[in-house]
Amino acid sequence: MLSKNSSIVLSKLKYREYDLIVKCYTEQRGVVSYLLRGVLKSKKGLSKTVYFQALSQLEIEEVYKPNQSLHAIKEVKFSYVYSTLHNNIFKSSIVLFLSEILSNVLKEEEKNEDLFHFMATALQYLDNEDQFSNFHLLFLLKLTRYLGFQPESVNTDFSYFNLETGVFENSNHGIYSVSGENLIILKQLLGTNFDALNAVKITGKQRQEFLNMLLYYFELHLGSFKKPRSLQVLNDVFH
Structure with a gap:
């Protein structure tokens, strides 16, 4: 056909x-x-x-x-x-990283126009943006919606986020409970769209630690998820 x-x-x-x-x-x-x-x-x-x-x-x-x-x-x-995505070393490292993750997590021959348009629009935004060091964090967080484990946006005033259940809680559940800087960044990003991403200020160390937390969240909810080999390159570029 x-x-x-x-x-x-x-x-x-x-x-x-x-x-x-x-x-x-x-x-x-x-x-x-x-x-x-x-x-x-x-x-x-x-x-x-x-x-x-x-x-x-x-x-x-x-x-x-x-x-x-x-x-x-x-x-x-x-x-x-694209005018910049493949010839800007910082953007190309993001592209390499995200393509490896997407190739890993998208497996089904199943139509999902909303997911396709999210990806296309987000990548065009990255192509045209001059400040983009946090782009991959928000992209991955928004991707969870289409993969079925988006963090719940209720009770965001609570003191912990449970990576296993995907909900905010008022008590600590050990290794699955997120608090401190990662929790603050998570709450910021959950209320942010790409066009307002520049308002979120994160240091290199915070970015790396939050990304590690996000990847662990993916591991918990996707049994076949593998940590991308390009992660080290990304961390080196944006450290």
Whole structure:
């Protein structure tokens, strides 16, 4: 079946000698993997790989066969052309980190237009923003809504947040209870949208500790979640 599908590239993997497998999150079908045959064989083919950088936003004309795991691409073009995301070392480290997480947590071939538009809009915001050191924190926090474990926003005046249950509480439950600076930052970010993110002031050390807490939250609620290998690069860049 030949159809058009808006897509965000999650990952690419060399397959055999000249082929690529590209994993995308698509507007119409959720996660879809495409096999690009012979794309690494010629200069003309290699020029096409520029489309498949991490988190690129594409319009794909696809040959989709429902009972197959790998599908084909007939035509591809950018639906949005980034101006900074792939050539700014700070932004590219965020892109590498988020693409690894998204590739890990988004597994289902299931349509979710709200999630697709959240991702596309947030990445366009990052592309156009000059102050973005806390972007990945808010992105991950907002992503939890679409993954089914968004922190409850009631009782935010309580003294603890329980990572296991996802609720604010007035008593300490040991290793799952968050307090102190991480709790303050969590409450700030829960009430913040991307366009107001610059008002949240966080030091490098606070950012790193809050991110570690967020990743632990993902681990608790997603059994197959793996801490991204690009985490160290991100921490080094934003320390």
